[in-house]
Amino acid sequence: MxxxxxxxxxxxxxxxxxxxxxxxxxxxxxxxxxxxxxxxxxxxxxxxxxxxxxxxxxxxxxxxxxxxxxxxxxxxxxxxxxxxxxxxxxxxxxxxxxxxxxxxxxxxxxxxxxxxxxxxxxxxxxPNVLVVHPDLPAKNVKELISHAKANAGKLTYASSGNGASSHLAGVLFNKLAGTDLMHVPYKGTGPALTDLVAGHVSMAFTDVLTALPFIKAGKLRVLGVTTTTPSRALPDVPTVASQGVPGFDVSxxxxxxxxxxxxxxxxxxxxxxxxxxxxxxxxxxxxxxxxxxxxxxxxxxxxxxxxxxxxxxxxxxxxxxxxxxx
Incomplete structure (x- = not known):
């Protein structure tokens, strides 16, 4: 046994x-x-x-x-x-x-x-989102492009640093939309959004998670999602690509x-x-x-x-x- x-x-x-x-x-x-x-x-x-x-x-x-x-x-x-x-x-x-x-x-x-x-x-x-200061006279991406072209070289966008996706998103946007947004690099997303909320820069291409509290508080206006499909966090916000910038996809x-x-x-x-x-x-x-x-x-x-x-x-x-x- x-x-x-x-x-x-x-x-x-x-x-x-x-x-x-x-x-x-x-x-x-x-x-x-x-x-x-x-x-x-x-x-x-x-x-x-x-x-x-x-x-x-x-x-x-x-x-x-x-x-x-x-x-x-x-x-x-x-x-x-x-x-x-x-x-x-x-x-x-x-x-x-x-x-x-x-x-x-x-x-x-x-x-x-x-x-x-x-x-x-x-x-x-x-996903990233395109957010602007509420004082900027643009309620959507097409209005932003028109405003930017009428004020060439005057609108600025903040990034978390040179070479970051938030920087290169602006480069791609300028290329596809024919605008001349001026890049302002910061040492991180936090300082960049702080200056955007204060009105020192015009806009930013930043991640949805970081931007969401400012959007909900009305301190930033979201114009579009930078991916080809909407974000689950902001399902009602259209993509940048669908608003006159085909091929724009940054995440x-x-x-x-x-x-x-x-x-x-x-x-x-x-x-x-x-x-x-x-x-x-x-x-x-x-x-x-x-x-x-x-x-x-x-x-x-x-x-x-x-x-x-x-x-x-x-x-x-x-x-x-x-x-x-x-």
Whole structure:
């Protein structure tokens, strides 16, 4: 009887262990998963990363830590992950900057967004909105364009800094709408919106999450959403593209990538964990409140194709802007 029990236990282990091994080998080692956020704590990227990390712990069966490595527009954190071991233990919570824009914006960059990383999953994007000071005599985008052309070189738009998506959005708008909006860079979104509310600048292309309280309080007027589809946070606000600027599409996307050379089985394990987390109602609700619009596909190849298209698109916009950072 004892021998039979031992044989049964061995047979059960032979069936279960190969399956469990793929999910728990890192948990068993006691090594935490490091989710690198290339920006300081407290911003929208950090908030989303922490929300997702909390959900991943139970799915992966291992500790997940959020590691903030800020600087150089996201390049420091991205470079750290690119140089990490390709074992799936150090991954990047990337955004448009390090994964698409910076390769064209910075004179020297130590990684390539398309060659230095293995895509894990496309999480989605954070829509931007075009907001103006209430005193500006424009109730929609067409009126803004007419007013801007009648006052060439006099209207200003604030951004969170040179080369940020809020800067390049204005460059793209000028190009497509034929306007001459003047760029005023700030050290962050907070100072930019503070000056906009005070009337020191005319407008801004900023993320919907940050702008929403000012819009609701009547301190800023929203003219349009900068993506091709309306935002869930502002469903009644039309897109900029639908108001006479076809082709205008600007948002901040979020993608998870690992170092190049990460084994396919590790990519599959992480992809399934993130996809499972995103489907959970509580997390989905939290991310929606944080402004995230989910990606249409969780397939890693979706992120690879998307990143490639974004790198090409922003290369032309950066060139038009003349912006170049050290």
């Amino acid at each position: 004892k021998i039979a029990a031992m044989l049964f236990a061995s047979l059960l282990a032979a069936i279960v262990l190969p399956v469990a091994h793929a999910q728990s080998q890192d948990a068993a080692s006691g090594k935490p998963l490091s989710l690198v956020v290339p920006f300081p704590p407290g911003g929208p990227t950090d908030a989303m990363a922490r929300s997702i990390a909390n959900e991943l712990k139970g799915i992966l069966g291992q500790t997940v830590i959020v590691d903030n490595r800020a600087g150089a527009g996201g390049n420091i954190g991205a470079d750290y992950v690119a140089r990490s071991a390709p074992d799936g233990q150090t991954i990047l919570f990337g955004t448009s900057g390090p994964l698409a824009i910076n390769v064209s914006l910075y004179k020297k960059i130590s990684y390539d967004p398309l060659r230095s990383f293995t895509p894990i999953i496309n999480l989605g994007y954070l 901040v996307f979020f993608g998870i990538v690992a170092p190049a050379g990460t084994p396919p089985e590790v990519v599959t394990r992480l992809n399934r964990a993130f996809a499972t987390a995103l489907k959970r109602p509580e997390l989905a609700k939290t991310l929606a409140q944080q402004g995230l619009e989910m990606a249409s596909s969780t397939d890693p190849e979706n992120l690879r194709t998307f990143m490639s298209n974004e790198v090409s698109r922003w290369k032309d916009v950066v060139k038009s802007s003349g912006a170049q950072l050290d």
